[in-house]
Amino acid sequence: MSQTFQLVVVSAGTSDPSSTRLLADRVAGRVTALAGRRGQTVTTSVVELRELASEIANALVSNHVGPKLQKAVSALQHADGVVASTPVYKAGASGLFTSFFQLLDNDLLIAKPVVLAATAGTARHALVVDDQMRGLFAYLRTVVVPTSLFASTEDWQDNGLNKRIDRAALELVALMAAGFEKTVREESWGSYQHEFGSAGGTELTIDLDSDLMRLAAGGAAN
Amino acid sequence: MQFGIFSVSDITRDPVSGETPSEAERIDAIVQIAEKAEEVGLDVFAIGEHHNPPFFSSAPTTLLSHIAAKTRKLIVSTATTLITTNDPVRIAEEYAMLQHLAKGRMDLMLGRGNTAPVYPWFGQDIRQSLPLALENYNLLHRLWREDVVDWEGKFRTPLQGFTSTPRPLDDLPPFVWHGSIRTPEIAEQAAYYGDGFFANNIFWPKEHYMRLIKFYRQRYAHYGHGTEKQAVVGLGGQAYIAKRSQDAISEFRPYFNEAPVYGHGPRMEDFMEQTPLSVGSPQEVVDKTLTFREHFGDYQRQMFLMDHAGLPLKTVLNQLDLLGEEVVPVLRKEMESRQDPETAKPPTHAGRLKEKYGDKPARQPRPNANRGDNVTGGSPYQDER
Numbered sequence: 001m002s003q004t005f006q007l008v009v010v011s012a013g014t015s016d017p018s019s020t021r022l023l024a025d026r027v028a029g030r031v032t033a034l035a036g037r038r039g040q041t042v043t044t045s046v047v048e049l050r051e052l053a054s055e056i057a058n059a060l061v062s063n064h065v066g067p068k069l070q071k072a073v074s075a076l077q078h079a080d081g082v083v084a085s086t087p088v089y090k091a092g093a094s095g096l097f098t099s100f101f102q103l104l105d106n107d108l109l110i111a112k113p114v115v116l117a118a119t120a121g122t123a124r125h126a127l128v129v130d131d132q133m134r135g136l137f138a139y140l141r142t143v144v145v146p147t148s149l150f151a152s153t154e155d156w157q158d159n160g161l162n163k164r165i166d167r168a169a170l171e172l173v174a175l176m177a178a179g180f181e182k183t184v185r186e187e188s189w190g191s192y193q194h195e196f197g198s199a200g201g202t203e204l205t206i207d208l209d210s211d212l213m214r215l216a217a218g219g220a221a222n
Numbered sequence: 223m224q225f226g227i228f229s230v231s232d233i234t235r236d237p238v239s240g241e242t243p244s245e246a247e248r249i250d251a252i253v254q255i256a257e258k259a260e261e262v263g264l265d266v267f268a269i270g271e272h273h274n275p276p277f278f279s280s281a282p283t284t285l286l287s288h289i290a291a292k293t294r295k296l297i298v299s300t301a302t303t304l305i306t307t308n309d310p311v312r313i314a315e316e317y318a319m320l321q322h323l324a325k326g327r328m329d330l331m332l333g334r335g336n337t338a339p340v341y342p343w344f345g346q347d348i349r350q351s352l353p354l355a356l357e358n359y360n361l362l363h364r365l366w367r368e369d370v371v372d373w374e375g376k377f378r379t380p381l382q383g384f385t386s387t388p389r390p391l392d393d394l395p396p397f398v399w400h401g402s403i404r405t406p407e408i409a410e411q412a413a414y415y416g417d418g419f420f421a422n423n424i425f426w427p428k429e430h431y432m433r434l435i436k437f438y439r440q441r442y443a444h445y446g447h448g449t450e451k452q453a454v455v456g457l458g459g460q461a462y463i464a465k466r467s468q469d470a471i472s473e474f475r476p477y478f479n480e481a482p483v484y485g486h487g488p489r490m491e492d493f494m495e496q497t498p499l500s501v502g503s504p505q506e507v508v509d510k511t512l513t514f515r516e517h518f519g520d521y522q523r524q525m526f527l528m529d530h531a532g533l534p535l536k537t538v539l540n541q542l543d544l545l546g547e548e549v550v551p552v553l554r555k556e557m558e559s560r561q562d563p564e565t566a567k568p569p570t571h572a573g574r575l576k577e578k579y580g581d582k583p584a585r586q587p588r589p590n591a592n593r594g595d596n597v598t599g600g601s602p603y604q605d606e607r
Contacts, residue, residue, distance in 0.1 A: 055488075062487035063425055066496065196406045197430050204433060206406045215356040216411040218363075220375070 004041040005176050007031055008079040010072075012049045012086040012097035013119075020119045021048070023151050024085035026162075027115050030169035031081065040177065047072040049096050056099050065103075073104065073200040081113045081176045082142070085149075088120035088128045093136075101136055105198040110141040111184035113175035115168045117149035126150045141192065143180060145171035223557050224568040225550045226266025227259055227542070228301035228458065228525040231279030234532035237480040242532075245278050249285075251535040252278075255528075256289040258539050260296040262546020265568075268299035268331065268525060273307070273340050283316040290324035297570070298324055301422075301458075301525065302333030302401045306351050307344035309378065310358040314365035314386040321391045326571025329397035331420050331456075332359060334408075350377070356411055359400075363415055366395035369587070369601050385602055392584035397569040399456055402434060409434050413441030418454035418569065421518070423498050424527065425484070428517050431457075435518050452566040456523035457514055459498045460530075463544040467502040473537075474501050481531035504548035511553055512560075520561045522568035524553070 009028050013020030024046075032042040049056065055066035065073075076082065086097035114137055118129045129148035137144050147168040155161045194203045207213065214220075229252060235242040243251065256267040267289060269279050279285065286298040298320070303313060313330075321328050334355045335341075338348040346354060357375045364371050365386040374380040390396060399418040402408035403425075412419040419438040421431040435455055442453035462477075464470035471490070478490045478501075493499050500510040515521060526545060529538045567573055575584060587603045600606065 058487040062484040064484060064488050064493065064497070066488065066492060195404065197404050197433060201429060206437065208410075212352060212356065212407045213410055215353055215360070216407040217414040218360055220357075 002039050002041060003177065004043060005035060005080040006075075006078050007042050007044045007081045007083065008075050009044060009046045009083045010049065010076075010085065010097075010100070011046065012094040012100070014050055014087070014094075014096075016050075018087070018119075019151065019156070020085050020087045020117075021046075023117050023119055023149060023165075024083045026165050027083045027085075027117060027149065027169055027172075030165055031083070031115075031172055034166075034170050035173045035176075038173070038177065040173070045075050047075060049100050052100065053096060056096065056103065059103050060099055069103070072100075073108065076104070076108060076112075077200040077202060079112060080181065081115075081172050082109070083115045083117065083172075084133075084137070085117040085119070086133070088118050088125040091125060091128065093118065093128060093133055098136065101140065104140065105195075105200055105203075106140065107192055107194050107199045107203060108140070109137075110189075110192055110199075111181040112142050113172050113181065114142045114144050115147075115149065115172050116144055117151075117168075120150070120152045123152040123154065125152065143175060145175065147171055223521070223554060223561070224265040224297070224523040225553065226264050226268060226297070226299075226523065226525050227255070227528045227545075228266075228268040228270070228299075229255070229279075229529050230270045230301075230527070231272060231277045232482060232530055233276045233278055234482060234530065235480075236532040236534055237476045238532075239534065249278055251538075252285070252529070253289060253292065254535065255538055255542070256296065256298075257292055258542045259546075260293045262542050262550075264296070264542070264546055264550065266297045266299055266523065266525065268301040270301050271304050271335075273343060274337065283320045286328065287320050287323045290320070290327055293327075296327065298328045299399075300330045302331045302335075304335045305332040305355045305358050305362070306334050306348075307341055307346050308358075310362040311365065311378075311381070311384070311386060313358075314362055315388075317396050318366065318386065318388050318390050321396050321571075322388055326391050326394075326575075329399065329418075329569060331399035331401050331418075333401040346377075352405065352407060353377075356407060359398075359411060363395075366390050369603055369606060389587040389603075391571070392575055392579075393587060394571065394575055394578055394584065397574065399454075404430055404434060406434065406437055409438040410441055413438050413447075413453070414445050416442065416445065416447035418456055418522070420456040420458070420523075422458040423514070424458055424460060425497065428498070432517055439519065448566065449564060451520065451562055451564045454566055454569060455518060455521035456525065457518060457521055458525050458527065459500070459511060459514070460527040461500040461507045461511075461541075461545070461549070463500075463502070463504055463507050463541055463549060465503065465544075467506060470501050470503065477531040477533055485531070504544060504552070507545075507549050508552045508556070511549075512556055515557065515560065520557075520565040522566060 009024045011021040011024045028044045035042045055069040086093045116129050116133050233248045259267045269282050282300050334351045341348045371384050399420040400408050400412035401420040439450035439453040443450045462474035500507040
């Protein structure tokens with residue numbers, strides 16, 4: 001049976017085209033090719049955070065989620081795999097990138113496989129992905145593939161980068177094909193913390209049998 | 223349907239004049255605003271409760287009883303009364319007193335409060351906010367319905383033989399709205415007791431409110447208070463009105479841009495498109511408000527936020543003229559003609575009195591002579607054993 005995967009690329013690159021987006025696109029291309037060899041189809045959609053910059057800033061300060069931001073959230077909600085790519089500024093992921101992921105509901109990305117990628121002007125930033133970005137994605141309960149991608153200026157002329165892209169892409173395909181996210185969500189969704197309307201507005205389960213619900217209906221607090 | 227205004231009681235610098243009103247000026251202004259609300263034919267005036275600057279409304283029942291004394295028909299209410307940091311015993315006493323002084327022209331809306339530092343000032347902890355709110359209301363509900371209450375809970379000192387005085391006017395507890403944005407437990411409690419549910423309808427996309435209101439309606443029916451359509455729903459909204467749409471937009475923009483909650487954020491046009499904010503001609507405000515019932519079902523009370531973000535008194539009074547003369551009369555007519563006949567009537571003291579007693583006279587509790595306590599013997603009231 002042939003499977004179709006929704007892949008969402010999130011890029012915080014600022015120029016058009018940016019090397020950050022280029023790196024993410026290469027990953028997406030390899031994911032599509034490697035999945036294709038296994039008879040699987042990949043549909044890729046791209047979230048360019050540059051276009052969401054003002055909505056992200058507004059949401060941070062006013063809780064107001066604009067339509068483009070809502071669309072991005074919804075794309076991620078339906079993603080089977082994510083490629084998240086950012087430039088490095090001042091020894092850290094771009095503020096735009098971090099802000100976007102900080103706005104997401106804690107349960108939106110649970111168990112989703114993710115490739116992390118970063119670009120920089122110098123190899124001295126190489127550990128930003130493993131030292132900083134992994135923590136954020138661990139908090140979001142995602143599964144980050146073992147191979148982190150980092151491209152500084154010199155890496156673009158080194159075939160080693162392509163090899164690492166291949167590795168990361170295959171790791172992502174393997175995680176998507178294994179159905180890890182589906183299993184976790186189907187069998188264990190309730191054991192994670194949720195709020196009414198979280199997971200991008202899709203988490204609407206109400207447990208009528210909780211202590212708080214009994215208290216709401218005139219019972220006693222425990 | 224009832225139409226009214228609600229105020230957060232913010233004292234905000236007017237970004238156009240640069241002036242910040244004094245507390246004295248703003249408190250004077252709010253009384254004039256409430257009187258104006260009655261004069262232009264609005265049904266309800268509601269005030270928030272805050273315990274930190276730049277807000278003035280820390281003692282809502284004092285303000286509301288003053289307003290009730292200066293008006294004849296206006297219903298005074300809150301938006302909201304803090305059910306977390308207030309002792310439910312004090313809420314029972316203060317609002318019953320207000321109910322007597324206002325001759326029943328009052329109700330109240332309960333909310334939790336989301337400012338963490340306020341809680342410890344009153345000996346509470348925001349992390350317990352939800353169970354605190356639920357337990358406090360369970361007690362408040364009893365205090366207004368049982369002459370003598372024995373009670374023990376998790377958050378408050380136990381009560382033995384306590385009578386909350388005065389008993390509610392006509393022994394009919396004040397009507398209660400429960401305000402919430404995304405907490406199913408609050409909607410559940412409103413439904414369980416057959417109380418009203420209020421969605422402030424100001425910030426979030428409407429989907430958030432729609433889900434919770436739907437849940438409240440289902441549970442209201444589940445608990446046997448009536449059909450889903452008979453559940454009692456109130457909505458907020460905000461508007462700035464001028465005869466010409468362009469004037470409304472240019473006049474309101476500086477206030478929008480610096481509004482405490484959403485200022486320095488989204489463009490006003492985006493906010494208008496994506497939230498219930500209406501800025502425009504009376505007809506535009508009418509059209510937008512009429513869409514609310516399509517999303518939330520027929521409802522009983524529509525409140526507008528009109529006096530925030532530093533708008534000067536003169537402007538607010540002028541806004542109320544437009545709201546009362548050109549918006550609300552049209553809305554009343556249009557809403558009522560579209561309304562499902564099954565829809566519940568909005569809550570009033572007279573209507574609820576009739577529901578409770580029919581044509582019989584209401585109970586008028588008369589206390590027995592003081593015997594020092596309520597613990598021994600029977601009821602402290604003459605008509606009960």
